[in-house]
Every structure is written in structure tokens, then in C-alpha cells.
Amino acid sequence: MDLDRIDILLVEDEAAHAALVQRAFKARGEAVHLRHADTLAEARRQLERSLPDLAIVDLRLPDGDGIELLVVEDGMPLFPVVIMTSHGDEQVAVEAMKAGALDYVVKSEAMLVQMPRIVERVLREWGHIVERRRAEKALRESEIRFRSLFAHSPVAIWEADYAGVKTFLDLLPLTEQEDVRDYFDQHPEVVRACAHRVCILAVNEAAVQLFEADGAGPLQETASVLVAGEMGEAFKQELLAIHRGERLLELEAVARTLKGNRRDVTLRWTVPPGHEQDYSRVLISMVDVTERKRLEKEILEISGREQRRIGRDLHDGLGQLLGGVRFKIARLRQRLQRRGIEAEAEMLDEIDQFIAEAMTQARALAQGLSPVSVEEDGLTQALRGLVYTVERLGGIPCTLHVDEPVSIGDPEVATQLYRIAQEALTNAMRHSRATRLQVILAREGSSVTLTVRDNGVGIPKKAARREGMGLHIMRYRARMIQADLEVRNLPEGGTQVSCRFSTATTLRSSRALSANES
Known part of the structure; x- marks a missing residue:
């Protein structure tokens, strides 16, 4: 280690010993700054002016013990100290090391000549101590910050x-x-x-x-x-x-x-x-997120009620109005035909066809906005229509199995179940490469389970860990009606989506919905 520019305080009352230490550093060619004090009081005055990089201190001084110069803060000396003594004493050595000294040297000509090497070793050890203490302090501060963040x-x-x-x-x-x-x-x-x-x-x-x-x-x-x-x-x-x-x-x-x-x-x-x-x-x-979920559910219920209202208006209002127009057209056609005005009568037939198509589209819109009717078996009928549409448009055989009549008293719950089945079938048609789809609605005691199965390729493991938007929507709809949704691969191949809910929960939801609508 290069000792250049190292400030050393030598506290030694015997001039011969002090000179021997000084010559040892000069012999090594080290350009250290070696300050000398021959009493405890002088050493204290020099320490008040500036702290050294290292101190070599005689144990016995004319005005006290050199150990008194060891100043410890937070369990660590302010600077490294090497204690020297003329007589080796194990007890004294232990006390010196306990007080904070890094080394203990029994004075002799041979040992004092080796002082530069001793200083070099002590400074190296002191550097390790400082670095370790710095790391420990940083660790303690980090722990305090972590605990504060954790607690608050x-x-x-x-x-x-x-x-x-x-x-x-x-x-x-x-x-x-x-x-x-x-x-x-x-x-x-x-x-x-x-x-x-x-x-x-x-x-x-x-x-x-x-x-x-x-x-x-x-x-x-x-x-x-x-x-x-x-x-x-x-x-x-x-x-x-x-x-x-x-x-x-x-x-x-x-x-x-x-x-x-x-x-x-x-x-x-x-x-x-x-x-x-x-x-x-x-x-x-x-x-x-309880409050957020409550607001989301309320918004969903409001949206559902508004959709049902628009659907009823389309069916009962616009549908009846268009039906009345078709009746008037039929009457007008009869009058034109009695008068022999066939060209205008044929034109009315074309107008009637346009209105019939408008009625068909209005009924389809009404069905999409309110797919589940309020009848006792409304969900079953809606699922039957969904299965027919999937098979007709998707070209994949799709069947519905209902072992016994399943009545859902809450139209909101029935609508959410329909939407879950609709999303599951849509996902199966898009991604499963299935050749057969199946929808099952079954009652098990006080619980009802809606199941959608396919015989496709199943859900890859990587995809199963990253749920897509469709599955998120299904889980969200299930939570809205307090149902459990499970999606899993079948042992024989394919995927199964199951939504299970309690009819007691359905009854409570129905009462709450009736209260809101009233």
C-alpha cells in the first residue's frame, strides 16, 4: 500500500523510540506526514486541530494512559490506533483491543523498524472495517425504509x-x-x-x-x-x-x-x-375494490335495464307501428286492384317487402338487446335460439341439453348467464378448432350450473396463464351474479367452461333488482 499523503500521529514520550519509528518510515521512502506528541495533553491538542489517518500511541505516557485517546462513536473508533508498550501483558492487550485499538505492539528495535508494514496492514484492515460498516449502515437504513413503507x-x-x-x-x-x-x-x-x-x-x-x-x-x-x-x-x-x-x-x-x-x-x-x-x-x-365493484355492478344493471327498455320499445312500439303500416298498405293495394291500377299495386308490394325487412331487423335488434324473456323458461328458450344461431352461422354442430326445467327468477342473472354462454361459444368457434359444441343447463339441489363444452384443441398452458379479454369478461359477469366460473381443459380433449350459482343468491338478486326498478 502506498503510504504517501498519509497523516500519522505518533504519541511517544521516549525520544529514541520516536526517532526509530521516524527513521523506519524514511528508510522505506514513504512520504508520510508524521506528527509527534510526547504527552497525552499535546496529543489531545493536535487531535482538536485535525484527526489523523492513523495514530501510533504509547500505552504509558507521563500524564496518563494512551488508551484515553481512543474515541469511539456508534461502536467504532474515529480513526485506527496502534498501541505500543514496553512490557508485553496479555491483559493489557485485551483491554486495548476492547477499547478500540486495531493492533498491539511490544516495543523493541526490530518491531519498531517494522512499523511501516504494521501501519500498512492496519490501514488495510481499517479500510475493510469502514467498508463493512458503511454496508451495514446502508443495510440498516434500507431495512428502516422498507419497514416504514411496509407499515405505512x-x-x-x-x-x-x-x-x-x-x-x-x-x-x-x-x-x-x-x-x-x-x-x-x-x-x-x-x-x-x-x-x-x-x-x-x-x-x-x-x-x-x-x-x-x-x-x-x-x-x-x-x-x-x-x-x-x-x-x-x-x-x-x-x-x-x-x-x-x-x-x-x-x-x-x-x-x-x-x-x-x-x-x-x-x-x-x-x-x-x-x-x-x-x-x-x-x-x-x-x-x-369493493366500492368499484359495487359501482360497476350498478352501472351494469342500469345498462341492462336500459337495453331491456329499448328492446321492449323496438318490439312493442316500432314493431306495432310497422305492422300497422303494412295493414294500411294491404288495404290500399286492395283498393288499387279493384280499380284496375295494377302498376301502383305492384309498387306497394315492393314497399311492403321493405317494411317487412325493417320489422325483421327491428325484432333482431330487440332480441339482441333483451335476449332473455321474462317467462319462466326464458333462459332455456334464449339458449335454444343461441345454439341454433351458432350452428347456422358457424357451421359447427351445437346442441343444448336441459334435463329438467330450470327457472331463473331474476332477468338480470338470466341475461348474464346467456352472455357467458354466448362468449364461451364465440371463443370456441374462433380458437378451439372444434367439430362439436355442447351447452348444458342443469340443476343440482339448490345450485344451477351452465356448462359449455367443445372437443377442440384445448387451452395451451402459456395462454392459460395469460387470460384473454373474453375470459376476463366472463369472470366479471360471473362475479356480478355471485357465481363461480371455472375454465379447464378436459382429459379427453377440448375445453369446458362452467358457471355455477346458487338459486338462493338469484332470489336475493331478484328482490334487489325489483326494488331498484320500483
Whole structure:
């Protein structure tokens, strides 16, 4: 190490020893700036003027001990110090090192001649210490910033340990061909066992408020809020992500607070760098979008009611008016024919054909705006018409199966189900390369399930991870009627879209809709 321009303070009361140290530096050709003080008081005066890069201090001075010059701030000396003594004493050496000295030298002619090398080594060690302390300080400041951001973030955040979940999943007897999602659906005890292995490490204040907890403690003590009820579906998606070795998952979910209140949330599940192998650190963030969903649903209901009104006006108003015009044309044609004016009568026939076409288009518009009638089997009839249209326009055989009459009391719910079937069939015609389509409407106790199947190529794995706009719209419509939507590949090939909802929910929605329209 080049010692040029190094400022060294030598505190030594014996002139011979001080001269020996000075000659040692000159012999090395080092152009160091060597200051000399022969008392403790003089050394303090020089330190007040400026701090050296290094101090060589005799342990015993005429007016005190050299250790007194060691000044420590925040657990670290202000400058490196080498202590010298005429008599070696292990206890003294220990005390000197505890006080902050970086080295301890027993004075002898041979040792003092080696002082430049000792200084070089001490300065090198001091550089490592300074760099390490700087890194530690930066790390502490970064940790403080992170904790502050974590604690005061407006987004609800959990820090969790999923290592136990990862280990448990690795032990499951899953084969390459097995549908892991089906396995979790068929083995709820496995999902519960995984939930018990989630360890919540920390939660922030926004999470406490979102889940209406009395503090971080009750929320941190249990992982049930992250997997209970409607959140169970989101947790299954997390298990699938771990099984696939993925680090990021974004989805929408429904959470229940500790007081039982419903919250619509957008959830982001992330594995930080360095924890990809064992999932020992996972960050889960949630944004409350309950109010936004409520407004979206209200807008959707208003739009649906307006569409139905326009449809009724087209059918009952414009349709009847055009029908009346056709009746008048028929009467006028009869009069012209009785008078023998055939050319004008034929012209009226052409006008009548134009009006008939206008009536057909008006009926089609009315049907598109309000596809489901208010009759008890309105959804079944609408689906039958949809299947016929798909088969006629798409050229793909399409069938409808309804084992028993299914009555949907809420026209809004029935319309959303129709739109989901319409979107699923449209996607199948565009992307599946299917040769057969099937729509099934079935009742299972208090639940009704609408299923759309095709025998096409299925959904590629990469595409399944990036849901398209059509699937987003279907999921959105399902959430609007509090239904569960599942899209999966069939073992025999093809894709199945299933929308399952409770008729009790339908009844509540129908009452709410009636109240709004009144």
C-alpha cells in the first residue's frame, strides 16, 4: 500500500523510540506526514486541530494512559490506533483491543523498524472495517425504509413463509399427467393441510383495517383469513403456482373480514428474489375494490335495464307501428286492384317487402338487446335460439341439453348467464378448432350450473396463464351474479367452461333488482 499523503500521529514520550519509528518510515521512502506528541495533553491538542489517518500511541505516557485517546462513536473508533508498550501483558492487550485499538505492539528495535508494514496492514484492515460498516449502515437504513413503507403502505400487505407448503406439496403423489387442479378439488383435506402450513410473519396497518382486526396480533396468528371461504379458490391458485415453480400470481378474489363482511379485492402473490427454491418468503398484497365493484355492478344493471327498455320499445312500439303500416298498405293495394291500377299495386308490394325487412331487423335488434324473456323458461328458450344461431352461422354442430326445467327468477342473472354462454361459444368457434359444441343447463339441489363444452384443441398452458379479454369478461359477469366460473381443459380433449350459482343468491338478486326498478 502506498503510504504517501498519509497523516500519522505518533504519541511517544521516549525520544529514541520516536526517532526509530521516524527513521523506519524514511528508510522505506514513504512520504508520510508524521506528527509527534510526547504527552497525552499535546496529543489531545493536535487531535482538536485535525484527526489523523492513523495514530501510533504509547500505552504509558507521563500524564496518563494512551488508551484515553481512543474515541469511539456508534461502536467504532474515529480513526485506527496502534498501541505500543514496553512490557508485553496479555491483559493489557485485551483491554486495548476492547477499547478500540486495531493492533498491539511490544516495543523493541526490530518491531519498531517494522512499523511501516504494521501501519500498512492496519490501514488495510481499517479500510475493510469502514467498508463493512458503511454496508451495514446502508443495510440498516434500507431495512428502516422498507419497514416504514411496509407499515405505512395504503395497500394491505402480508409477509408469509410458505416453505412448509412447498415441502408438503413436493411429497404429494402427483403424476405428470394428473390434473393438479382436479386433485385439489377432490382432496379438500390436502388444501386444509397446506393452509395450516402457512406462517404469517408480518402484516401492516392497511391489512389490519381491511380485515377489521383489533390489531396485527389476531391477524398474524392465523392464516385462515387468507384461505377461508371464497378465498379458498385463490389459495388453490397459489398452490398451483408453487407446484409449477412460479413466482408471481395476480387475480381477483373475495375476502371475508374477521367480522364477516365481504370485500372484493385484487390480490398479488409474489416470491422475492432469493426465495424461489423454498418459498420461505412470500409477499401478498391486496387492494380493496369493493366500492368499484359495487359501482360497476350498478352501472351494469342500469345498462341492462336500459337495453331491456329499448328492446321492449323496438318490439312493442316500432314493431306495432310497422305492422300497422303494412295493414294500411294491404288495404290500399286492395283498393288499387279493384280499380284496375295494377302498376301502383305492384309498387306497394315492393314497399311492403321493405317494411317487412325493417320489422325483421327491428325484432333482431330487440332480441339482441333483451335476449332473455321474462317467462319462466326464458333462459332455456334464449339458449335454444343461441345454439341454433351458432350452428347456422358457424357451421359447427351445437346442441343444448336441459334435463329438467330450470327457472331463473331474476332477468338480470338470466341475461348474464346467456352472455357467458354466448362468449364461451364465440371463443370456441374462433380458437378451439372444434367439430362439436355442447351447452348444458342443469340443476343440482339448490345450485344451477351452465356448462359449455367443445372437443377442440384445448387451452395451451402459456395462454392459460395469460387470460384473454373474453375470459376476463366472463369472470366479471360471473362475479356480478355471485357465481363461480371455472375454465379447464378436459382429459379427453377440448375445453369446458362452467358457471355455477346458487338459486338462493338469484332470489336475493331478484328482490334487489325489483326494488331498484320500483
